Amino acid sequence: MSLPPNVDRRTTLDAVNWSLVAVAFVFVVLRFWARMYNRALGFDDGLMLVSWLLFLVAAIIFQIAASSGGTRHWIYLSLGEMEEQEKWMVINLPIAIAVTGIGKFAVGLTTLRIFGNTSRWKKWAVWSMLFILTTVSIIDIFIALFRCGLPQTQWNFAKLVTAKCLPTQSYDIFNEFVIAVQAFSDYFFSILPMVAVWKLKMSLRRRLTVIFLLGLTLITAAVATVKMCLQIKLTHDDLTWDTLPIDICFSFEAMFIIVFGSVPVLNPLWKACTHIRLSSAGSKFTGPPKEFSSPSYKYNPPPQTPPQSPPETAVRDARWLQAGDLELARLTGYPAQPAATAGVGEWKSSDEHWKVHVHQQIHQTATPGYDEYEQQNSTM
Numbered sequence: 001m002s003l004p005p006n007v008d009r010r011t012t013l014d015a016v017n018w019s020l021v022a023v024a025f026v027f028v029v030l031r032f033w034a035r036m037y038n039r040a041l042g043f044d045d046g047l048m049l050v051s052w053l054l055f056l057v058a059a060i061i062f063q064i065a066a067s068s069g070g071t072r073h074w075i076y077l078s079l080g081e082m083e084e085q086e087k088w089m090v091i092n093l094p095i096a097i098a099v100t101g102i103g104k105f106a107v108g109l110t111t112l113r114i115f116g117n118t119s120r121w122k123k124w125a126v127w128s129m130l131f132i133l134t135t136v137s138i139i140d141i142f143i144a145l146f147r148c149g150l151p152q153t154q155w156n157f158a159k160l161v162t163a164k165c166l167p168t169q170s171y172d173i174f175n176e177f178v179i180a181v182q183a184f185s186d187y188f189f190s191i192l193p194m195v196a197v198w199k200l201k202m203s204l205r206r207r208l209t210v211i212f213l214l215g216l217t218l219i220t221a222a223v224a225t226v227k228m229c230l231q232i233k234l235t236h237d238d239l240t241w242d243t244l245p246i247d248i249c250f251s252f253e254a255m256f257i258i259v260f261g262s263v264p265v266l267n268p269l270w271k272a273c274t275h276i277r278l279s280s281a282g283s284k285f286t287g288p289p290k291e292f293s294s295p296s297y298k299y300n301p302p303p304q305t306p307p308q309s310p311p312e313t314a315v316r317d318a319r320w321l322q323a324g325d326l327e328l329a330r331l332t333g334y335p336a337q338p339a340a341t342a343g344v345g346e347w348k349s350s351d352e353h354w355k356v357h358v359h360q361q362i363h364q365t366a367t368p369g370y371d372e373y374e375q376q377n378s379t380m
Contacts, residue, residue, distance in 0.1 A: 006076050008071055008072050009071040009072075010070075013062060013063075013247065014062075014066065016251055017059040020255040021055060023255055024052050024254065024255045027263075028048060028049055028052045028262070031048060031262040034269035035265060037268060037269055042113065044110045044113065047106035048106040048261060051100075051106060054099045055251075057095055061095070062251075065084075065085060065092070068085065069081045069085060070088065074238045074239050074240050082157075083156065087152075089239075090154045093144045094141040094145055098141065099250075099257075100182055103257035103258060107189050108189050111126050111189050111193055114264070115193070119196065126192070129185055129188050129189070132181060133185050140178040143174065144175075147165055147166040147171055148165035149163055149164070168236065176228060183228055184221075186218070186221030186224055190215055191218075194215055197214065198211060216263055217256075220253060224253050227249035227253060230246045230249060
């Protein structure tokens with residue numbers, strides 16, 4: 001059997017990693033900008049930043065490992081290079097687990113903020129998923145570091161011969177289980193809010209737009225599923241060469257977690273950048289109209305009718321809004337702004353100038369949490 005070609009795929013790994021780290025950084029900045037713009041910075045935003053920082057550390061370790069043969073065939077490495085690769089794998093594996101685990105936890109917290117007080121059972125379902133995700137990820141990190149006692153035993157081949165370690169096959173099975181749980185959490189945190197938004201009474205176009213934004217996380221789930229399949233097929237015969245596709249899948253997964261986990265919260269920033277908000281202002285005219293050339297003319301406005309209450313269905317549909325449901329309101333634009341009615345006052349004339357007085361009256365229906373929603377959106 002002939003030997004495989006002695007090639008190095010370091011350039012490919014570096015190009016992919018640093019491109020994805022840069023894209024993820026842009027969306028972290030946009031996420032913080034949008035949240036600070038709304039004065040709604042939360043714990044999930046901090047976790048997403050931590051996930052990106054760990055992603056950056058993982059990319060640096062990938063580059064260091066690649067410089068010492070981490071992207072070549074295992075058979076061409078010296079004993080020292082093999083130990084070096086084992087060291088970086090042991091160090092980087094817990095970091096990679098933390099990157100995806102913390103990022104998915106942040107997505108789960110964002111989902112909780114979207115649900116607010118609208119559904120108790122959905123909140124408990126999300127908390128249960130977060131508990132399972134956190135538990136298995138922490139156990140996986142612990143086993144990855146200490147399955148042979150001290151971590152350095154795993155990359156010291158002389159000590160590894162006599163060390164008592166958890167069987168590699170057993171650890172691989174548990175690691176695959178953790179990857180499967182993380183992939184399932186992506187599906188869970190995407191489908192559950194999509195179903196909740198579909199049940200809201202709003203325009204079909206608006207619902208489909210929001211569902212599309214929330215459904216982007218399914219792409220992350222698909223990448224995580226591919227990574228799980230590659231992990232299952234992994235053999236330890238050519239470790240450095242066979243783990244490269246898994247490393248690239250991890251980088252795409254980490255980037256998608258940050259990007260697609262941040263897209264739904266960018267809606268207020270998108271509105272602020274693409275819509276021109278019109279503000280009411282008084283108007284002055286420097287000369288009288290020809291129709292009212294007589295100084296003694298006085299305009300009597302028609303009697304104002306009292307503002308109409310919103311339809312009963314609008315009142316009923318808005319009653320779901322509570323003080324803690326502002327995230328869903330920002331995301332969906334629901335409930336709608338109350339209608340405004342305007343009345344025009346008297347025309348008054350004098351020998352010096354003409355004046356126009358405009359009176360605006362806003363009627364809003366009192367619904368639970370509506371005042372807070374208005375205060376929050378006044379800064380958007």
